[in-house]
Amino acid sequence: MGLNRREFVKLCSGTVAGLGISQVFNPKVIQAMEEGAKKAPVIWLQGQGCTGCSVSLLNSVHPKIKDVLLKVISLEYHPTVMASEGDMALEHMYEVAEKFQGKFFLLIEGAIPTKADGRYCVVGEKDGHEITMKDLALELGKKSLATVAVGTCAAYGGIPAGEGNLTGATGVKDFFAANGLADKLVVNVPGCPPHPDWMIGTLLAAWQYALGKGPLPELDSDGRPTLFFGENIHENCPFLDKFDNDELADTFMDKDKCRYQIGCKGPNAYADCYKRRWNGGVNWCIENAVCIGCVEPGFPDDMSPFYEEG
Numbered sequence: 302m303g304l305n306r307r308e309f310v311k312l313c314s315g316t317v318a319g320l321g322i323s324q325v326f327n328p329k330v331i332q333a334m335e336e337g338a339k340k341a342p343v344i345w346l347q348g349q350g351c352t353g354c355s356v357s358l359l360n361s362v363h364p365k366i367k368d369v370l371l372k373v374i375s376l377e378y379h380p381t382v383m384a385s386e387g388d389m390a391l392e393h394m395y396e397v398a399e400k401f402q403g404k405f406f407l408l409i410e411g412a413i414p415t416k417a418d419g420r421y422c423v424v425g426e427k428d429g430h431e432i433t434m435k436d437l438a439l440e441l442g443k444k445s446l447a448t449v450a451v452g453t454c455a456a457y458g459g460i461p462a463g464e465g466n467l468t469g470a471t472g473v474k475d476f477f478a479a480n481g482l483a484d485k486l487v488v489n490v491p492g493c494p495p496h497p498d499w500m501i502g503t504l505l506a507a508w509q510y511a512l513g514k515g516p517l518p519e520l521d522s523d524g525r526p527t528l529f530f531g532e533n534i535h536e537n538c539p540f541l542d543k544f545d546n547d548e549l550a551d552t553f554m555d556k557d558k559c560r561y562q563i564g565c566k567g568p569n570a571y572a573d574c575y576k577r578r579w580n581g582g583v584n585w586c587i588e589n590a591v592c593i594g595c596v597e598p599g600f601p602d603d604m605s606p607f608y609e610e611g
Contacts, residue, residue, distance in 0.1 A: 341508055342375040342397055342405045344441060345451075348422050348434040349461040349470050350411025354452035355381045357494035361501060362581040369501060377405075380424070391425050391432075398444050406507060407445035408500075412454040412461040413438055413476045416469030438473070439480055447486040447507060448473060451500055456489035456524070457598040464602050474524060486517075489524035493595035496577055499529045521571070523598050529577075534567035534592050537575045553590065560587065564608040566594035 347355070359366050359382070370376055376383075378394040385393065397405060411434075414421035419435025426432060442448055450473040453459035461470035471479075474487040488507065490499050503526055509515030518526045535541065543549070543559040550558035561568070570592050578585045586592050594604040604611070 341446065342377045342401055343408055343504070344377055344394055344397060344405055344445075345379040345408045345410065346424065346434065346438060346441070347380050348409065348411030348413050348424075348438070348455070349468065350452060350454045350459075352381055352410070353494040354410045354455075354492075354500075355379070357492075358497050358500055360581070361497035366497075374501075374504065391427060398441055402444045404446050405444075406504065407438075407441050407448040408451050408504075409438060409448060409455045409473050410451045412458050412470035412472060414461070414468035414470050415476065415479075416467065421468040435476075438476065439482070442473075442477055442482055442485055445485075447488065448477070449500075449503060449507070450474065450487055450489045450491075450524075452495055453491040453493045453595055453597075453600050456491040457600070459491075459493065460601055487524060488518065488520065488526065491523075491525060491530075491596040491598075491600075492572070493600065495596075496529075496572075496574070496579065498577055499526075502526075502529065525571075525596070529573055530571050530596060532571060532573050532575075534570045534572060534575060534587075535565075538567055538587060539575075540587070560591045562610050563591060564593075564606070564610060565591035566597075566604050566607075566611055567592040569604075569611065570594040570597055572596045 345355075361369055370382070377397040378390065383390060411422075413419075413434055415435060419433035420431075422434040423431045424434050424437055450456040454461055454470075455473050457472040458466075458470050458475075459472075461468065462472070472489075474489065477483065477485050477487060488503060490503050492499065503518065506515070506518040506526065506528065510517045518528060521527050521530060523530075535544070538544070538559075540559040543557070544561055548558045549562040550556075550560055551562065553563065559565070565587070567587070574585045574592075575587070591608065593607045594600055597604065
């Protein structure tokens with residue numbers, strides 16, 4: 302679909318403003334997006350997960366997801382939203398990976414199972430042989446420019462790697478390190494699910510870097526962009542003064558007090574949910590429930606039980 306210069310600039314401006322990434326908003330961003338969509342396509346794989354990250358991406362409001370998919374991101378393969386399937390889809394994916402070797406972004410949603418030679422997650426078939434998520438992630442990871450681990454499952458193992466896990470589920474970075482790809486760039490965008498802005502914004506920043514238009518996004522010690530994961534939930538909570546004054550809620554019906562005593566994990570969680578908000582900017586977890594720390598490496602085991610004081 303064509304997009305004239307004026308439309309593109311308008312779209313980019315709205316996108317960056319909506320993402321709240323003003324620190325990287327400059328003419329180079331616009332140019333990078335335009336060039337990035339053409340030169341750095343995206344292949345999206347899905348491993349052990351619930352597809353919630355894809356659903357969250359589809360909920361993008363600023364810009365609308367149809368504009369992201371049709372005009373901004375060159376999304377060449379996505380098991381859930383692509384129109385084609387079977388051999389046609391897989392052949393296209395392999396063609397893109399070969400043509401853009403060292404230049405495409407690999408986005409992985411869901412954990413990677415390693416037990417039973419990866420057979421807990423078969424993602425396709427080629428030449429009469431099943432293709433496991435384990436083998437495909439490794440093959441495309443080697444050829445990619447960089448990999449973005451979308452969601453807590455892909456970043457750190459998440460729920461599939463929780464207590465009782467029998468599949469050997471693990472996050473992308475650990476999986477790459479265990480298979481000779483420790484030097485590959487992996488950016489973690491955790492969350493259960495991650496906010497659509499975090500996913501699109503990280504890709505925009507990555508395009509800038511890949512095209513030599515900007516620096517590599519600053520990452521914290523857990524591999525997350527500090528742009529979105531650099532602030533503590535508790536320190537920015539609207540009920541912080543209630544916590545300081547020891548005004549703690551005993552039940553969820555007690556809406557005017559701090560939720561720490563009923564399980565809020567905000568003191569141990571880092572994300573900008575408080576200002577970005579969810580559901581198109583309508584609300585966020587703290588307003589109606591508690592923060593369960595879904596962006597942290599130890600989620601869910603380290604945050605459980607969710608509704609008891611940690």
